[in-house]
Amino acid sequence: MTIGRFNIELLEAFVAVAEAGNVTHAGTRLNRTQPCVSTQLRRLEDRVGKPLIERNARTMNLTPAGRILYQHATEILRSHEEARLRLSAPELTGTVHVGLPEWYATGQLQSIFCNFVRIHPNVKLEMTVADSATLHEMLTNNEINLAIALVTASKALPDEVVEEPLHWAVSDTCQLTDPLPLILFPQPCPFREMAFSALARAGRQWYERITTTSVAAAQVAVLSGAGICCLPTGALQDGIKVLKEQDGFPKLPATQLAIYTQSTTQSPIVDYLEEHLNDLLQNAIAPRSVLAGKISPELRVV
Structure with missing residues (x-):
């Protein structure tokens, strides 16, 4: 059996349903209507030639073929997004010093900055891992350029906040x-x-x-x-x-994390990183497949 070529939008719909657990939430995430997502899912199943999701009145589960495709689809979409960002990003050169809370130093948030360096190969990344109080102090003293840290009452609440249980x-x-x-x-x-x-x-x-x-x-x-x-x-x-x-x-x-920058004038690297960090953050911490039974980080942007 020959499988048709995969379409990015169809893969996006499938991954969104797998991660959200239902079509309605997937549509909200993609800013598409529920009928649109359902149609795209059916078109993908037609191309694969096998059912990808088992549906009943209350639950949805990935089929064996769905589990296989989910693993590949997430990699395809990740590569597609990285290519899009690299082609659209300005040429940046220089050094940026960022701070991270310890419990994410080897996890999802660190991957954000690693992706940023891959997209901008002429940027040198320096990373400090510390508690949020230390990161806020370092920002005040202009010792680091940018940090993801716990929200503090002593500073104005940023526009974008990541809430974590x-x-x-x-x-x-x-x-x-x-x-x-x-x-x-x-x-x-x-x-x-x-x-x-x-x-x-x-x-x-x-x-x-x-x-x-x-x-x-x-x-x-x-x-x-x-x-x-x-x-x-x-x-x-x-x-x-x-x-x-x-x-x-x-x-x-819930705890609240936010993106903070230093108090002095920022460089183009920091300006660009701050502008695009929320999109990168959402991609990096997107919940893993609900239907595939993987553990979700339970992070959401409010």
């Missing part, structure tokens, strides 16, 4: 009786007050068992069963259990 993280070996052993980050980490306020409202007692400046050290402590830690979705690892309200732990407020 915060979770009670624990291992199966940790005792969950009061007083609860907490693994915390030192002041001025906002997770502390979020945890204290939530536990106080629930009438739970606790004590501070481990304090660390390192997300990696907190992850190891959680996995060892030493205590409970508030971790954002991006810091969760295999082996870490998330406690919910049915476990007796109140829901935590």
Whole structure:
């Protein structure tokens, strides 16, 4: 059987449905109507010659062929977007110093800057990994050009904010009786007050068992069963259990990340990076396939 050539718009519709979990949400994401997305999905299935999604009254699931195509389609769309950006981007030369919070230093957000360097091969990237308070201070002192950091009340709220859930993280070996052993980050980490306020409202007692400046050290402590830690979705690892309200732990407020730049005049590199970073950010942290059963980072732009 010969399969017809793939069309980018058809692949976009398929990937959007796979990641959103239904046609309606996929249409919203693509700014297309639901009938349009459904038609494009059928056209793609006609070209493949096999069903890609199994539908019933309430659920949709990727077929074996759908799972295979999803893996390739995401790579095709990623390459297509990179080519589009490289052809449309201005020629940039110079150095840019960016900052990242630790729990994303090896994850999705770092890939944004790596993509930027691939698109702009004449740009040198310097990267600092630190807590958000340090990144804000470095920005104020003009020691870095741009940072993705937790939103702070001391600075004006940027136009674009990325909201990420915060979770009670624990291992199966940790005792969950009061007083609860907490693994915390030192002041001025906002997770502390979020945890204290939530536990106080629930009438739970606790004590501070481990304090660390390192997300990696907190992850190891959680996995060892030493205590409970508030971790954002991006810091969760295999082996870490998330406690919910049915476990007796109140829901935590979401964390907010935003793009901040230095206070002095910015270079063309920083101007361009700031302008396009939100688009790159959305592409880098787009939820993985809901239908394929992969874990979603649960990040959304508000």
